[in-house]
Amino acid sequence: MGCRDIRETISAFVDGEASPEETASVRGHLASCERCRVLERQMRAVGAGVRQVRGSVSDGFRDAVFSRLEAEGALPPGKKPFPAVWRWAAVPLAAAAGLGLFLLTSREAARAPVPQGPVAARVEMSAPVASVPGSPVPGPAATPAVPTVSPRGDAAALSTEDREMLALLDILEDPAALDADGDAEGMDLLAPGASTDSPNSPRGGRSGA
Amino acid sequence: MLLFREGSREAFEELFSRHHRAVVRFAWRMTGDPSAAEEAAQEIFLRIARAASTYRPTAKFTTWMYTVARRTTLNYLRDTKEDGEKVPILSEGEGEGGVYPVQLPGPDDRNPEQVVWEAQLTERFRTALGELPEGYRAAFVLNRGDGLSYEEVAHVLGVTVQAVKTRIFRAREMLLSRLSKDVSA
Numbered sequence A: 001m002g003c004r005d006i007r008e009t010i011s012a013f014v015d016g017e018a019s020p021e022e023t024a025s026v027r028g029h030l031a032s033c034e035r036c037r038v039l040e041r042q043m044r045a046v047g048a049g050v051r052q053v054r055g056s057v058s059d060g061f062r063d064a065v066f067s068r069l070e071a072e073g074a075l076p077p078g079k080k081p082f083p084a085v086w087r088w089a090a091v092p093l094a095a096a097a098g099l100g101l102f103l104l105t106s107r108e109a110a111r112a113p114v115p116q117g118p119v120a121a122r123v124e125m126s127a128p129v130a131s132v133p134g135s136p137v138p139g140p141a142a143t144p145a146v147p148t149v150s151p152r153g154d155a156a157a158l159s160t161e162d163r164e165m166l167a168l169l170d171i172l173e174d175p176a177a178l179d180a181d182g183d184a185e186g187m188d189l190l191a192p193g194a195s196t197d198s199p200n201s202p203r204g205g206r207s208g209a
Numbered sequence B: 001m002l003l004f005r006e007g008s009r010e011a012f013e014e015l016f017s018r019h020h021r022a023v024v025r026f027a028w029r030m031t032g033d034p035s036a037a038e039e040a041a042q043e044i045f046l047r048i049a050r051a052a053s054t055y056r057p058t059a060k061f062t063t064w065m066y067t068v069a070r071r072t073t074l075n076y077l078r079d080t081k082e083d084g085e086k087v088p089i090l091s092e093g094e095g096e097g098g099v100y101p102v103q104l105p106g107p108d109d110r111n112p113e114q115v116v117w118e119a120q121l122t123e124r125f126r127t128a129l130g131e132l133p134e135g136y137r138a139a140f141v142l143n144r145g146d147g148l149s150y151e152e153v154a155h156v157l158g159v160t161v162q163a164v165k166t167r168i169f170r171a172r173e174m175l176l177s178r179l180s181k182d183v184s185a
Helices: A003-014 A020-032 A034-050 A061-072 A090-111 A116-130 A160-171 A175-180 A184-189 B009-031 B034-054 B061-079 B114-130 B134-145 B150-157 B161-184
Strands: none
Touching: A003 A020, A003 A034, A003 B161, A020 A034, A034 B114, A034 B134, A034 B161, A061 B009, A061 B034, B009 B034, B009 B061, B009 B134, B034 B061, B061 B134, B061 B150, B114 B134, B114 B161, B134 B150, B134 B161, B150 B161
């Protein structure tokens, strides 16, 4: 198969979508064709490039969506954290619970020191929830929704993996520079003999709701 | 989605929480414009909510969601007079050999200009993506950007898997060609 005929299959190969027969064919061709090896790497690079195109939306995005839905009657109104009768009882109940917890932990602390690791882990896990700006329903009834819609297009978001991939667009023009930088090992990972489970293979995120 | 259909607001909030980033990213990549992306993303969630009463779990939710998302962004693009054929398919002679002289500045962790490099790179890709025909762009974005398989992309776009394979290949060719022109310009 000639270069022109196999290019589309190389594209599918890069995406991990080539059949076993096509994969064998592509591997065989790449082993003997430097030009197509270059093309294969460039194909991987543009795949990494598209993931860098990320925008952002305003902080009010979530509220705008939910307001419009509520106005249409497509979304039930948000529930209050507590019924009115219980709302007044919340403070003394919380105080009593806090006192009980304090007494319990004090007794536990007297028996043995609390390990630091788990405590730190709890703090890390709870911190993002506590710092969510504009959380619509505070308190125990708060939903897991985290309306921080900010997939920023900032350059800092570029992962090392993608950066290396994109750099191939330039590095391929000067293989000597590659060796000089000591990146030859990284290139080997992208050689045609490498398996299709490369960093550029289709990602997850296919879970349903 | 089924819980939301039964009237659970919390179910929709959970759905929003799980998927809003993907929806915004998709809208951004398809429109290439901040305000259009935000409007489209809002509309996508409105359509999802409105469709709850008729939703049937015959396919994965994400596949259905991207179908709604794609149709919504397509409407936006049509409203802005995009006809989906702004860039012609490469002629046989173009990109001969399939290797493109793409030259972009290389990153270097020790180089303080790395951030600028990445920003420029992102902008070039955004522009090049925007010049793809909508059908090619959608296929490429769904597969490379959102991680859908060819079969899932085919389902979303309503085409065959072979058509997806061809569209993604064509998209790659055009992107490489466009990025090389950027350099030579």
